[in-house]
Amino acid sequence: MTGAYPIATGGTFPDKEWVLAEIEEILDGEARLTMGDHCAAFEREFADYVGRDHGIVTNSCTSALETVFRTLDVSGEEVIVPPQTFAANASSVLSTGGELRFADIEPSDHNLSLESVRERIGDETAAVVVVHFAGNVCERTPELRALCEEHDAVLIEDCSHAHGAALDGRPAGSMGHVACFSFYATKVMTTGEGGMILTDDEEFAREVAAVRNRGLDPATDDSRFEFLGSNYRLSELAAVLGRSQLEHVDAFVDHRNEIARVYDDVFSELADRGVARPVSPPPNVRSSYWRYPVALDDGLDRTRIRDRLREEGITVDFAYDPPLHRQPFVTERYDTDGVAPNAESAMSRHVCLPIHRDLTVEDAKYVGERAASAIRKAGSATVDR
Known part of the structure; x- marks a missing residue:
């Protein structure tokens, strides 16, 4: 037993031999460094694990949130967020032109209050973010989604804490209209730096993938920049780590x-x-x-x-x-x-x-x-x- 107890270690990798073999191929020039087979496989495998139709990898959850808000075009509209969360839940709204509105939490579980959201949501609301604090899935997520649909708003699950968590057997990330995950070094599963967007909406997934990759339309083979995008891509080296972590x-x-x-x-x-x-x-x-x-x-x-x-x-x-x-x-x-x-x-x-x-x-x-x-x-x- 060691003398110090860190909050998280950044992760061990049980499949170290496989990881090293795959990385060696990349280093030998036999596989791509970015946006290659491992990123595509990680997207499919993680989406399947959570039970969503589409996964889009990013280089962080911050960039995942920014990509989602840019795709939703929240500029000038309100996004309701909880206060018991990381700075990115606010900075991503502001950096994409949205207006912040805070809803309170329930003291019993430190998760977003349905009644507080109900008091604040309106015609000007573009999205609501629910954060599954500490890995405890917010029990009110299905009701929050129904409330959002009444107001033509999008419910975004921030699952940065909640890999492998579930509510009534439904995986975290499977209940909102969109879900964002973090694979930062301290998370339950890690790629060092990384994120993932999950959705069932094919057209939304296409635009998200484009915005993530400088605006390049993934549905075409030519250099058609259909959207205003940024470079939020994940490297193949990180995707290798993610695939190995997902197994465990x-x-x-x-x-x-x-x-x-x-x-x-x-x-x-x-x-x-x-x-x-x-x-x-x-x-x-x-x-x-x-x-x-x-x-x-x-x-x-x-x-x-x-x-x-x-x-x-x-x-x-x-x-x-x-x-x-x-x-x-x-x-x-x-x-x-x-x-x-x-x-x-x-x-x-x-x-x-x-x-x-x-x-x-x-x-x-x-x-x-x-x-x-x-x-x-x-x-x-x-x-x-």
Whole structure:
């Protein structure tokens, strides 16, 4: 057992020999460096895994989101996003000319609130983004899609946390009109840098593929730039890594669920007392457990808890602090006071325990027990004051 516990390792590659053999072919000039057979195969295989008709690889989830918003032509229209997410969910809207509108989350699961979206959606809404926080699929995704269809808006699933997760047996990424995935180094499955757009709409997929590749129409063999595009392509080297990871993503998720069960057991007493509650998925959700967030009682000083654990060689962190609507590039454009009180409260009162594929059950027991002890001590200090 090592002394430090990173949030994620960037990934091991069980099929290392196959990866090296495929990369050697590329290095020997026997296969393309970009936009070749591996990218095409990765698109097909990942779309099949999630149950969608079309997959389009990109070099990040940020570029996937930008490609989607550019294809939807959100310029001058509103896009509703949640606050408990990465900067790209806002920057991608702004960079494509859209207007941000924030909806709040449900405190119980830290996922997008259906009622909050219902209060904000209207004729000017082009799209709604639902983020499956920490790998827990938002239970309200089907209802969010129906609400979007009432207003002629597009529901986009941001599945950056949710590879291999599911709701009622339906894979994350299969329920919205469009889905975007990240394969960044810290994700459940990784290509180092990379992303994927999934859709069932053939014409939308064609335009997305064109916008991703400088606007070049993939339906023709000549150099016809039908669309205004950018270079968001994925390399063949990254696609090789993605294909190898996809073979094992369910095993990766199984392992994370095993670690989560250990943490659940350790925190059961604190949860019963309302001191520290794991933000766990409901029974009908299979989580990918990209993170293991623990919601803390109001009086606990999470910085003190983090620092105490750091002294013991254990790293915990805070997801999305500050939340998206409080980021400087947002607040300089919008007045966001009071738009998401649930998110502000939830994001300021949680810690995330390490959970990754290199963490063993024994490691998790140790980390969980030390974290629970630090929380108890923080609670005692609060009482003493």
